[in-house]
Amino acid sequence: MKQADIVVIGGGPAGMAAALEARRRGVENILIIERDKELGGILQQCIHNGFGLHIFKEELTGPEYAWRFIEQIKKENIDYLLDTMVLSITPDKIVTAANSTEGLVRIKAGAIVLSMGCRERTRGSLNIPGTRPAGILTAGAAQRFVNMEGYMPGKKIVILGSGDIGMIMARRLTLEGAEVKMVCEIMPYTKGLIRNKVQCLDDFGIPLKLNCTVVEIHGKERLEGVTIAKVDEDRKPIPETMEYVECDTLLLSVGLIPENELSREAGIKIDPSTGGPFVSKTMETSIQGIFACGNVVHVHDLVDNVTLESYIAGRAAAEYVLGGKN
Amino acid sequence: MEEIKRLTCIVCPKGCNVEVLIENGQVKEIKGNKCKRGAGYARTECVDPRRILTTTVRIDGGEAPLISVKTDKPLPKSMLMDCMKYLNRVVLKAPVDIGSVVVEDILDTGVNIVATKKVDAVR
Numbered sequence: 001m002k003q004a005d006i007v008v009i010g011g012g013p014a015g016m017a018a019a020l021e022a023r024r025r026g027v028e029n030i031l032i033i034e035r036d037k038e039l040g041g042i043l044q045q046c047i048h049n050g051f052g053l054h055i056f057k058e059e060l061t062g063p064e065y066a067w068r069f070i071e072q073i074k075k076e077n078i079d080y081l082l083d084t085m086v087l088s089i090t091p092d093k094i095v096t097a098a099n100s101t102e103g104l105v106r107i108k109a110g111a112i113v114l115s116m117g118c119r120e121r122t123r124g125s126l127n128i129p130g131t132r133p134a135g136i137l138t139a140g141a142a143q144r145f146v147n148m149e150g151y152m153p154g155k156k157i158v159i160l161g162s163g164d165i166g167m168i169m170a171r172r173l174t175l176e177g178a179e180v181k182m183v184c185e186i187m188p189y190t191k192g193l194i195r196n197k198v199q200c201l202d203d204f205g206i207p208l209k210l211n212c213t214v215v216e217i218h219g220k221e222r223l224e225g226v227t228i229a230k231v232d233e234d235r236k237p238i239p240e241t242m243e244y245v246e247c248d249t250l251l252l253s254v255g256l257i258p259e260n261e262l263s264r265e266a267g268i269k270i271d272p273s274t275g276g277p278f279v280s281k282t283m284e285t286s287i288q289g290i291f292a293c294g295n296v297v298h299v300h301d302l303v304d305n306v307t308l309e310s311y312i313a314g315r316a317a318a319e320y321v322l323g324g325k326n
Numbered sequence: 327m328e329e330i331k332r333l334t335c336i337v338c339p340k341g342c343n344v345e346v347l348i349e350n351g352q353v354k355e356i357k358g359n360k361c362k363r364g365a366g367y368a369r370t371e372c373v374d375p376r377r378i379l380t381t382t383v384r385i386d387g388g389e390a391p392l393i394s395v396k397t398d399k400p401l402p403k404s405m406l407m408d409c410m411k412y413l414n415r416v417v418l419k420a421p422v423d424i425g426s427v428v429v430e431d432i433l434d435t436g437v438n439i440v441a442t443k444k445v446d447a448v449r
Contacts, residue, residue: 047394047442048380053338061380063394063443067424147382150391175381175410194341198334199377203403302339 004079005029005321007095007109009086009262012041013303014115014294014310016069021314022113023076027321031107032073032080033097039073039080040066041117043303045144048168050195054304065303081105089266091287110321113313114263114277114285114292118256118299120165126254130217133224139165139253146172154249158226159183160214164192164301166253171200180206181247184228186213186235191255193301213237214250223248256299263292274298282316283309291317333371335364344368376400380442383413383428388420388445395428398438405435413439420447 005027008015011034019030038044043051046062053059056068073080084099093109120138135154143165145151157178159166162185170180183201188210190197201208209228215237216227230241258276260268269286271278276297277285283293293313294306328349335342340360346368347355353372356365370376378400382392401409409432418428422441429439 044443047382047396049378049396050339059378061394061396061442064424067444147394148390148392150382150384172381175379175406176414177410193339194334195336195339198341199336203377 001094002105002107003029003109004031004107005110006031006113006317007093007107007111008032008113008115009089009095010034010041010115010117010294010296011036011039011080011082012115012117012294013043013066013069013306014117014296014313015041015113016066016073017307017310018113018115018291018293018314018317019078020069020072020076021311022318023078025315025318025322027318030078031109032078033084033086033095034080034082035085037083039070039082042140045140045147046168047147048172051303054302055307062303069307086262089262089290091267091290093289111289111291111317113310113317114260114268114290114296115294115310115313116259116262116296118258118295120252121255121257123252126160126252128214128217131220133217133219133222135219135223135248136217136250136252139163139169139251142169142249142251143172146176152176152178153251154223154247155179156181156247157249157251158214158228158245158247159251159253161185161253161255162187162190162192162197162208163253163255164196166251167192167196167200169251169253170206171204174204174206178249180204181245182207182209182228184209184212184214186211186231192253215242217250218244223250226250256295258296258298260296263296266290268292281312282319283313284316284320289317289320291320331372333368335359335367337361337363337367346372348372370400375403377403377406379406379409381410381413383416383418383439385418385420385422385445387447388418388422389448390445393418393422393428393445394442395439396442397432398427398440399436401432401435401437405433408433409435420445 043062043066051065086097095107218225225246229237291313293310331346344358380396424444
């Protein structure tokens with residue numbers, strides 16, 4: 001079995017910051033395991049700007065913010081595995097991962113940093129009735145298609161949920177020539193940052209419908225339209241306000257969930273209010289020597305805050321392994 | 327003639343509500359901003375609204391089919407769509423380094439398009 005002082009699970013902003021801080025504190029053998037083909041995590045598909053105002057005092061795009069950390073990881077010679085999926089972690093810190101070149105890899109870690117980030121809620125968590133045609137996807141999936149793979153998900157688009165990714169995709173798809181008909185938000189206020197409402201919706205005249213939701217999906221093979229309705233104070237749809245909207249694509253921007261399957265299986269205690277592990281002030285989970293940082297703990301609005309939190313976790317993981325050796 | 331414009335500042339995530347007093351087309355007073363950059367934003371927003379444009383352009387022979395780019399300065403808001411149309415016809419050749427200028431002075435705006443990612447050539 002391979003050995004590492006610290007294994008970092010996930011090479012996004014949280015994992016990279018934790019690894020760098022652990023290195024600065026003197027840890028030699030650090031391994032980052034990333035399932036995508038490059039480091040950077042979700043920042044790589046967030047091509048808009050607005051990142052780094054706190055950490056770098058300038059406004060960067062997602063890929064640029066990621067690049068500043070990737071460069072440091074390379075300079076510090078921190079090891080990383082790409083295209084590698086972690087399958088399990090155990091309380092005694094054995095990490096099992098798999099990739100197509102080495103097959104199954106097992107690593108005994110001195111400490112583990114969990115930095116798997118979060119994922120989007122899908123149609124399944126909303127219970128919208130109707131058929132199951134193509135053309136319904138999360139805003140983040142659409143973002144990956146448009147910004148990294150070069151595909152447009154559709155031409156006439158309705159967005160459900162006013163999360164930041166949804167509003168940013170409303171602008172992005174408009175710029176790329178799609179017609180974004182509206183953003184529907186069930187709450188009486190915008191969920192994302194107000195600046196995104198201004199620069200992504202208002203700038204392009206995209207209507208934001210508050211107290212409004214999608215109540216039915218239409219179409220067999222491909223989405224043909226949705227029925228929207230206003231909701232009352234209990235967020236129940238008001239039948240008289242139902243309205244049919246023709247569209248070929250429905251994007252969902254209805255919240256993010258910390259991705260904690262690995263943590264749960266390892267027996268780490270999860271806080272039901274955040275969906276992430278309970279952590280101490282040094283970001284240690286309920287299992288000694290396993291730390292967590294970034295969106296896997298709770299969903300952050302700003303990547304800058306993820307970075308700062310991850311420095312704390314990286315430092316604590318370093319102290320844990322170095323203390324153990326002395 | 328006096329006019330008060332109410333804006334939401336987009337410079338940072340705070341999103342301050344800013345009031346701009348305009349007299350005869352001149353900005354007289356800016357209120358509500360919590361920083362200097364907000365005042366700067368409010369002033370230009372009233373006279374010459376501009377935005378940073380971030381998008382992608384195609385790239386040939388690279389590890390990825392697209393490369394992310396941005397304007398090195400804010401563009402006049404009215405030029406956003408024209409620049410998108412222009413950039414949709416651009417095809418770069420890999421490798422392209424992060425920070426390199428890929429289109430100079432787009433549509434005579436004095437604004438350059440810069441790569442925000444490094445795309446290596448496929449080996």
